[in-house]
Amino acid sequence: MNTHGNIEQGMGGGVASIPTLRDAARGLEPVLRLGKNGLTPGAVQEIIAQLKKKHLIKVKLLSAFLDGKDKKAVAAELAAKTDATLVQLVGNVVVLYRGKKAD
Secondary structure: OOOOOEEEOOOOOOEEEHHHHHHHHOOOOEEEEEOOOOOOHHHHHHHHHHHHHHOEEEEEEOHHHHOOOOHHHHHHHHHHHOOOEEEEEEOOEEEEEOOHHHO
């Protein structure tokens, strides 16, 4: 899991920096909301499918899911389980990136 620096950009084959990915994520809506059922295998598979399709996604962590959990640890776990780069954690929203090479 790469959490900083330059990473391969999925679409153009060039290099995208974390700040560039953060800028690109600003206009995105969350593709999945994790609630009381938690991080189920089905949720992980859906996140992976969305990453393969879109490469850059947002996931919203609902308070029912967090319930005393450390958000940074949850975000890192999400990135690790989906083989994605943790781009950003703002409030309860996680931004993940996975380029074509990881597919």
